[in-house]
Amino acid sequence: MSGGSGGGGGGGGLAGFVRGASVDAKTRARLADAVPEEFFTVPDGLTPRARQALTYERLRRAGLAAPPAADLLADPPALCALLDRAAVADPALFHVMLLHYTLALGPVLRFGADEPETRRIRGELESMAAFGTLLMTEVGRSNSHLSPRTLARHDPDGGGFVLTTPDARAAKFPTNTAHPDVPKTAAVYATLVHGGAERGVFVFAVPLRGGDGAVPPGVRVVPAPDTTGLPVDYAAVLLEDVRVPYGAWLRDGAAIDAAGEFHDPEGTAAARLTRSMGIAPRVWRAVVSASAAVTRAAAGTLLAHSAGRTTLGRLAPRRPLTDYNNQREAVLGALAAGYALTAVAAHATAPRPTPASGAGGPETAWAPWSAVDRDLALLKAAATTQAQETVSACRVHSGAPGFAAVERLNSYRGLTHAYTNAGGDNELILYDTARAMADLDRYVPPEARDVAPDADLDAPETWLALAGEAERRMRDRLADRVAAARRSGADAFTAWNGNLVLAARTAGACADRLVLEILAAAPAAAAPDARPLLRRVLGLHALNLLERRAADLLNEGAAPPGVLDRLWAARRRVCDELAPHAGELAAAFELPAAVTAPSAFLTAP
Template identity: 30%
Template sequence: MTVTLTDTVPPSATELLTGVLLGPEFRREHGFWQRLISTEPFRRPVGGTPQERLELAYDRLRVLNRSLDSGARLAADPRALAALHTWLGPVDPALTTVAGIHYNLFLGSLLDHECAGRRDLSDYLTLRRIGTFLCTEVAHGNNAAAMETTATYDRERDGFVLHTPNAGAQKFMPNTSPAGGAKSGLVAARLMADGSDHGVRLFLVPLTDEVEALPGIRVRPLPARMGSPVDHCLTSFDRLFVARDALLGSAVGAHEEFRTGPGDRRRRFMTSIGRVTPGRISMSACAAGSARATLAVAVRYGGHRMISGGRGTPPVPVNAHRTHHGPLASAMATVFAMSLLYRRAQERWEACTDEEGRADAARLVDVAKAWITWRAREVIVESRERCGAQALLENNGMTELVTGVEGAITAEGDNIALYAKAAGDMLFAAEPGREDTPVPYTGDLADPRHLRALLASVQDIWFARARERALRAPDADARGRWNAAAGHALRGVEAYAYRQAAEAYAEARAALPEGAARDRLGELERLFAVEWLARNSGDLLAAGLLNGAQVEALAETSEELIAAVAGHAPQLADAFALPEALLADWPIAGPGYADAYDDPEGSWNTAPADAR
C-alpha cells in the first residue's frame, strides 16, 4: 500500500520546535536561504588569502543578487533581510556584512527616502554599482549626531560641496574600496545653507569606479581587522561638488526644505539613520543563527568523539560526561531564548502603529540586539572550547564565527551604548503593562509562572537600587546622578532582557500542542530561568522572595534540568534545520572527521595490506 503524505499529516516534534525557533512560516521565510547556501557557490572553499576571500564574498553577492526575483523587494522587507543574516552569517561573515550594507543600509535607505520611480535604481539592483553607507566618523561613533562632514549648499550651482574638515571627520569603516566593483555610497553629512546648520542628511555619491576612487574622494584601507576580511576603509572628501538631486528626499528647485524648526535637526538625523533598527534586528538574527550553527556542531562532535570509558569498559562519547554536556545543555537553553527574543522584538516592531508604541518596540529591539549578540559570543566560545583544538582550524567553521560575533556586538550601535540608552529611558518610567500584572509567587520552582515572577523581581530590585543611588546624588550634577545609578541600571536592563526572553518562552510553549515538543520546550524554559535566578539568588533571598531551602533547591533543579536537556540535545540541534550541505563542509560535524586529516602517503595507506 502506498501512503501519500498530505498537509493533514501532523508535524513531528522536531518540526514543531523548528517553528518555535524560526516562526510558523519558516519554510516560506527561510526555505530560499536554506537552499541557496546549499548550492555550490556557497560551499566552503579550502584555504585562500584574505584578498581571495574578499573577492569570493563579492562574487557570492552577485550570485545572490541574480537569484533574487527583486533586490528592491528584499530591501523593503526587514523580515527577509533578517532571514538573509540568519543563514549567510554562519556561511560567510564577509558576504553577510557587504550584503547587509547593500540591501539594508543603502538600498533600504534609498527606498525609504525616495518617491517611487523618482530615481533610477537599476545600477544598484543589477550590482553594476555596489552600495555602501558612510555615517560613522573616526571621532564620532555612537555620537554620530555630532559628525563634522559637511555638505554646504552652493546656491549658484544649485548643488552641495562635500568636505571633510579634519582627520576626525573621516568616514570610518565603510567598504568603499573598488574591491568587488564600482561603489556608490550614502554619505551622512551636516547640511549647511545660508550660514545655518540644518542637520544631518543623506547624499547619494558615486565613490569609485572598478579601479580607484573618483576625483575629490580619498579612500585608504584600514589596518586588517580580526575576523573575516571586508574592505573597511577611511574615506574623505575634498570639496567634492555633487548635484542637488544627490540629497535624498530632495525636490529639485525647492529651497524651503532647508528651513529647520525646533526638533527638526534631531528628527532629520533619526530619519537619516532609520535603517539602523532593521539592521539591529538583522544583527540579532545573524548572531542567533551563528550560535545555533556552532552549538549544533559541538553537539554532533560530542556524540562521535570517543574517549576511554574507564578501566575494563568500552569507549564512550565525550557527551556522556556531565563536564562536557552540561555547558552545552545550558547553551541550548540560551540559544532557544535568543531565537525567541529576536522573534519577539521583530514582531513587536512590525506590529506597532503609534509613536509611543514605536518607541517601546525600538527599545526592545535595541536591548535584544545587545543581549543576543553578547549571549551569542558566550555560546560560540563555549561550543568552540568543547570541540578542542580542531575547532581552532578554519576548515571546521568556528573560528570566523568566534571573531565575527565581535563585529555584531559593535555594528549598528555598540551594545553598552544601547543598554545605557535603555537604562536611561527605563530608570524613572513605569514599564507599560507591569502595574496591573498579578504576581503569582507560588513558591514552586516547577511552576514557570513563579519563575517568571522572580525574574521580574530581579529587574525591579536592580532598578530600585539604581533610583535610590540617583536620588542621593546632587540634583545639579546630572552626570554624577547618572554615574551613581548606571551600574545598577544596566543590571536592570540585563534582567529586563532575561524576563522578556522568559515571556517569549512561555508564549511559544502555550502555542504548542501537548506532546514531546512542548515537553522539550518546557525543560529548556525552566533551565533558562533557573540558571539566571541562581545567579541572582542572594538578592532574591535578601528581598524575602526566596528562602534558604529554595536557594538550595535551585542548584538541584538546575542539575535535573541539565540532564533532561542533554538527553535530547541531538534532537534539539536537529530543530535548527541546518542544511546537511552546510554541515558537510565542516569535518568535525560528521563521524568521519578524522578522514579530513588522512595522509594518502602515510604508511597505513602505502604499506601492503598484510603489513598494516
C-alpha cells in the first residue's frame, strides 16, 4: 500500500466529489486564505490563556478575510467549507468559529428586529469587534434546553428586560467566556415570564465583556479549570438582574405593546421553544461536515504513518505493515469512512425545504432537537459517532507517534468526542427518534424484504434490505413492548425506561439505513471516471456499517448465523482490491501538507 498519489483514473473526479460542486473555486480560495497554513500549528509553550487568545485572534483574522457573515450564513456549503478547514487546522478554532457564526450571529440575523440595539450588536459581531458565545445549557439539570430556568422579565419602567439566574444550579455552563481580555457577546436562552405566565423560550443578545475586558453590572463569569480535550476558555455565567434594552430581545415577530400586552405569532410556548431552537440545523450541517473533514484528515494521517512502514513480527520479518489485514482494513476503513461522511455531508448541506416551525419534526420528550428537524439531528448523531470511532481508530493504529509526537489526532478525538454531547446530545436525539418511530409520527417503516442468505453483499440493494429489515423488526418490537407496558398500567417513564437500549439501537438502525441510502445514491453525483472506485470505497463503508449492526441483524433474525463470516470475507476482498488505490484515495482529500507531514520532531529527534 503506497502513501503517494497513486495511479489509475478517477483521481480528479474523486477530488471533485470530495470538494463538491456547491462552492466555486474563487470562494474556496478565499476561504482557504481565511484559514492559512500557519493556523495548522500552535506554537509550543503557550499558557492556556495565551493559547486561547491566539485562537480568538485567528478567529478574528479568519472572519475579516472570509466573505461577510450574512452571506456565509445564507450559503451552508460555503460556511461549512470555512468551518471544515478550521476543524482540520485546529478543533478549538472550529468550536469558537461555529459558536460565533451559527449560535450567536445566527439568532441575531434570524430573530432580531431592525432596532438600534440589534443593529449595534450585529455590527460588533460582523466586524469581529466582539466574539459570539452561547448561553443555553444550564449546569444543574439535565435536559435544561427544554425549560431554561434563566428568566427574562419585561421592565415596564425602562422598557427593556431584566435577566436573572435564579440560583447557582441554573448557571449557564459550559460557555467560552473566561478569557479576561477577549470581548464577548452572548446569545442567552431564557424563559420569558410576562403577566404572571411563562411565554416560551426566547433569545436575548447580551454583551458580556467589552473591548477593555470590563464585565457589565450583574454579569458574573466564573472561569473553569484548564482542560485540554477541546481547549477553550470555559466558564460558568450567572446573570444577576442584568438589564438589557428592548432591542436585545431577538423577538422574531413577538412583541410587548404599549399597554404591556404580550403577542407571539407562534401561539404557544411549545411552538416558541421549537422555533427558538430553529438555529440548530446550521449547527448540525456544520458538525456533520466537520466530522467528515476531520475523518478525512485522520485517515490521511494514518495512511502517512502506515505506508512504507515495515514490521519485525516473527511470522514474516520485514513484511510491510499494511500487508497485515488488521492495519490494511483500518487504513482503508478510515479512508472509506472519510468518503462516506463526505457523501453524508453533501446530503446534509444540500438545499432542501426548511421544515415549518412546529410542523417539521415529531413531538419530543427528551430534547427539543428532533422537533426541529428529525433527520438532520439524526445525521448529526450518526456522523459524530462515526467520526469519533474512526478518528479514535486512526489514533490507535498510528501508535505512539499518533499520540505523543503531534497533537492532531488527539485534538480530532477531543472534537468528535465533545460533539457527541455538544450541538444536541446524541443519545437524546436517538431516544426522541425512536419514540417517533414507535408512534409512526412522521415516520414510515421500510417495507418488509426477504434477504437470501447468499445475497450479494456488494450490492446496494442487499445493504438496504438488510438494514431496512433490522430497522423494521426492531421498530415493531419496540412499539409492541412500549404499548404492552402501557396497557399493563405502566406510566410513560416506566414504559420507555424499560426499553431504552432497544430504543437507541432502533434509532441507530434508522440512521444506518439513511446513511446507506445516501451511499447507494452518491456515486451518481460524481464524475463518470471516479464512479467505479467510489462505489468500491463506499461499499467498504457499507460492509463496516453492517458489521457494526450485526448483533441486531442476528438478534432480529434479519440475517442468518454466518453473516459475520460473509461480511468479513467481502471486506477482505474489497480491501485487497482497494489497497493499490490507497494513495489515490487519500490524495483526493487534498489535505494540507501540514496535516500528513511527519512531525518535525520525529524526522530529527
